[in-house]
Amino acid sequence: MGESGTVKLAIAGCGGIARAHLTAYARINEKEPGKLRLVALNDVSKESAEAFADEAEKLLGYRPPVFQDTREMLRKAKPKAVDICTPHSEHHRVALECIRSGADIMVEKPFGVTLRASKTIIAAGKKHGRIVATAENIRRGVNQRTMHWLVNEAKLIGKPRMFYAIHASWNDPLKPRRWHWRIEKNLSGGGLVLDSGAHFCDSMRYFFGEVDRVYAFVGQFEKWPHDKNGETVYSEVEDSWVALISFENGLVGTWSWTMAAPGHSFTKVVYYGSEGCLLDSGDVFHGPFDNAVLILKDGTQRNMSELREEFLRSIGEEGRNRLFPHGFTDGITLECYDFLEAVQKRRRPEVDGEDGMRAKAIAEAIYESAKLRAAVRYRDVLNGRISKYQDPIDRANGLLKGKR
Ligand SMILES: NC(=O)c1ccc[n+]([C@@H]2O[C@H](COP(=O)([O-])OP(=O)(O)OC[C@H]3O[C@@H](n4cnc5c(N)ncnc54)[C@H](O)[C@@H]3O)[C@@H](O)[C@H]2O)c1
Incomplete structure (x- = not known):
């Protein structure tokens, strides 16, 4: 300063x-x-x-x-x-x-x-x-602050039970794109699981607390050609994943995304608890969005703008100035x-940094689980006991010495 x-x-x-x-x-x-x-x-x-x-x-x-x-x-x-x-x-x-x-x-x-x-x-x-x-x-958006409040303080959906955050679409693989560092694994560390996915991993922790276990498939169904200074290179990162994520509070979530799904596209994001659900709209990374709606057991519905107002009232002027x-x-x-x-x-x-790393560890647990074809404990990935997926990236970046 x-x-x-x-x-x-x-x-x-x-x-x-x-x-x-x-x-x-x-x-x-x-x-x-x-x-x-x-x-x-x-x-x-x-x-x-x-x-x-x-x-x-x-x-x-x-x-x-x-x-x-x-x-x-x-x-x-x-x-x-x-x-x-x-x-x-x-x-x-x-x-x-x-x-x-x-x-x-x-x-x-x-x-x-x-x-x-x-x-x-x-x-x-x-x-x-x-x-x-x-x-x-x-997580700093008004909708995300509202979601944190409705799950953890107002407890409007009751005890969190399950969530589904699923997207499938088709992105023509024959259209070559311009090269970008994001398609090279040693530069990016991976694809959307950890890129846009970093936001959802942070939001999951922010809304629901720490992850317990992860079981995931991560793959690439299509070759994605890119033009790198006149040379055709192919993306090294995933175009699809399905992850089952369990949390220490008992919640189980399914998080899945693909751009290799021809014929029919859809996105569905719903968070269920014992009393009702929050039905979101939009993508599987950045929600909840403005037209999300809370639907309770008895059919009562409240839209995002009503929920936002109630949340903002509940935190008072001091809270609003702080956030x-x-x-x-x-x-x-x-x-x-x-x-x-x-x-x-x-x-x-x-x-x-610790929060950044902990969010990142969810994404890495997804890659590590897919690599091992087995469920992994989040803690083992966070502690570095499981790192098979990350090891070659670490070697390439001088963070791990010696051969495999
Ligand atoms: N928060 C978000 O919503 C959001 C959105 C996009 C990107 N990001 C993140 O921001 C970061 C950058 O992404 P981007 O989309 O802006 O990438 P970008 O490719 O547009 O920009 C990166 C810049 O860094 C420069 N650069 C490369 N190596 C460097 C070095 N050693 N020292 C200094 N400069 C260097 C490049 O020349 C380039 O200009 C990534 O971590 C990405 O995940 C966050």
């Missing part, structure tokens, strides 16, 4: 999501001028960093210096907080450099490329006394604000 308490912030990785973070910081800056100063932008691609600096200038009124090399950025710009928005395999590399230089960090989801990567970041944060946050925006400071309701603005507050006040961010 500067003398005034201004957070000297840098963004590492100036791609898609970093733009949403930049917009969020600009919104925060409008409400609390001087809360942050963007002192550096870091991207391995000079072109991306320069284009990003142009946007930053438009939004913030000044142009932050750009760096291609993280170490040089840390040495010259001396940020006290770094928001890491790089591909998954770079999260721990960039995070370690930042932490060692004395900066607090927020890392985009999924926290580390694997659990070893995640643990490496957490250990460094502890050693150097740095704040380590996970950028998890979805939605300045009236912000966009999850990314809220996660960025929480990070800045944690840095300034030296307090724990709501979703810290």
Whole structure:
């Protein structure tokens, strides 16, 4: 921080999501001028960093210096907080450099490329006394806060029993796409189970508590060609999964997604408890959505906007200011604000590295179960006793030495 308490912030990785973070910081800056100063932008691609600096200038009124090399950025710009928005395999590399230089960090989801990567970041944060946050925006939405309240406080569905979050659709595999790091397993760590799935894994923990066991199938039914600088390469990550997930509170969920299901597409997301259910609409990653509805045993129905209002009334003004400071309701603005507050006040961010890792461990338990063709205990995956799926990714990323 500067003398005034201004957070000297840098963004590492100036791609898609970093733009949403930049917009969020600009919104925060409008409400609390001087809360942050963007002192550096870091991207391995000079072109991306320069284009990003142009946007930053438009939004913030000044142009932050750009760096291609993280170490040089840390040495010259001396940020006290770094928001890491790089591909998954770079999260721990960039995070370690930042932490060692004395900066607090927020890392985009999924926290580390694997659990070893995640643990490496957490250990460094502890050693150097740095704040380590996970950028998890979805649980901060008003609907998700309402869902947390209706399950855990108002207990409107009663005791949670089962949920189904299932999506099937068809995505023409003959249409070649442009290469992206997300299709290479050693760069991404996996496919949508841990990518968009990171949000649902966090939401599951937030709504229902810790997972007990996982039994899953993960597969790829189609070859998905991509164009990598004129060469055809194929996706190495899943196009489908079915996961049975049991929780310590007795709840059992089925989470399944595929884009390899020709002929008929459908999405169904329902959370059942002893007294009724929450019928959601939309996808299997980011809900509940606005037209979700609570349906009780006796047929009574309440829509999401009524539930939201009741929840917001129940938490009072103090609660509303805490969860939605300045009236912000966009999850990314809220996660960025929480990070800045944690840095300034030296307090724990709501979703810290441990939370990021624990959400990530659900996704890894799905991959590990599929690899072993057996049910796995969540705890064994979290503790690293089961890591067959992750080992090659760790080897490729220098996190595990020696041959298999
Ligand atoms: N919260 C969300 O809703 C959400 C949405 C999209 C992506 N994400 C996450 O954000 C992260 C980035 O995803 P994206 O879609 O923005 O990817 P992207 O490919 O658009 O951007 C990544 C950027 O990082 C740069 N980069 C690569 N290695 C780097 C390094 N070592 N140092 C600095 N910069 C480096 C790349 O050049 C690129 O500009 C991922 O963790 C992803 O899962 C989150």
